[in-house]
Amino acid sequence: DAGITQSPRHKVTETGTPVTLRCHQTENHRYMYWYRQDPGHGLRLIHYSYGVKDTDKGEVSDGYSVSRSKTEDFLLTLESATSSQTSVYFCAISETLLAGAYEQYFGPGTRLTVT
Amino acid sequence: GESVGLHLPTLSVQEGDNSIINCAYSNSASDYFIWYKQESGKGPQFIIDIRSNMDKRQGQRVTVLLNKTVKHLSLQIAATQPGDSAVYFCAEIDNTDKLIFGTGTRLQVFP
Numbered sequence: 034d035a036g037i038t039q040s041p042r043h044k045v046t047e048t049g050t051p052v053t054l055r056c057h058q059t060e061n062h063r064y065m066y067w068y069r070q071d072p073g074h075g076l077r078l079i080h081y082s083y084g085v086k087d088t089d090k091g092e093v094s095d096g097y098s099v100s101r102s103k104t105e106d107f108l109l110t111l112e113s114a115t116s117s118q119t120s121v122y123f124c125a126i127s128e129t130l131l132a133g134a135y136e137q138y139f140g141p142g143t144r145l146t147v148t
Numbered sequence: 149g150e151s152v153g154l155h156l157p158t159l160s161v162q163e164g165d166n167s168i169i170n171c172a173y174s175n176s177a178s179d180y181f182i183w184y185k186q187e188s189g190k191g192p193q194f195i196i197d198i199r200s201n202m203d204k205r206q207g208q209r210v211t212v213l214l215n216k217t218v219k220h221l222s223l224q225i226a227a228t229q230p231g232d233s234a235v236y237f238c239a240e241i242d243n244t245d246k247l248i249f250g251t252g253t254r255l256q257v258f259p
Contacts, residue, residue, distance in 0.1 A: 077249070140191050141190060142191055
């Protein structure tokens with residue numbers, strides 16, 4: 034998984050509790066992304082980062098916040114988890130657009146269940 | 149890793165046959181497309197890409213075809229093997245340089 038780890042790998046939490054997911058990379062890539070994957074929707078972008086302390090919203094950012102204080106770490110926080118946020122969350126990384134290629138490398142995923 | 153129990157279109161092929169997985173994209177202005185493979189319990193993995201100025205690109209055992217007229221993309225896998233069993237996603241790069249993923253097709257290979 035291209036030097037990307039996610040923690041925790043599984044989490045069960047209750048509605049209304051805060052949750053933070055961590056993505057850690059060892060590739061020194063500039064861009065980092067958080068996606069969620071749900072049946073019938075494929076992967077949808079939540080937030081992304083284009084550098085330390087530089088982040089922007091994706092397609093489904095409501096209810097989520099992110100932080101990137103170091104190149105290697107990108108945190109996704111659910112301030113008050115809801116059942117609709119039950120999903121599998123993937124982190125991805127990429128370098129700038131390369132000649133002829135634009136690859137995102139994905140982590141192994143975190144399964145989050147909100148009860 | 150974890151995979152999602154997706155209710156996906158499924159393509160079943162016999163080992164050794166060729167597979168063709170299709171994808172329709174939405175944005176006629178998209179100029180870059182990627183195919184990803186996702187095995188059970190893992191994150192998506194890059195397979196092959198193609199730019200809009202090309203109609204065809206070949207890799208090892210895989211070929212991607214692009215028909216811009218009808219906004220259609222296909223992935224051909226030659227001599228399909230059991231290890232090819234996975235969910236396959238196409239993705240397009242939108243005008244803000246973000247990936248937009250399709251919902252995926254499950255490929256099942258039987259002996």
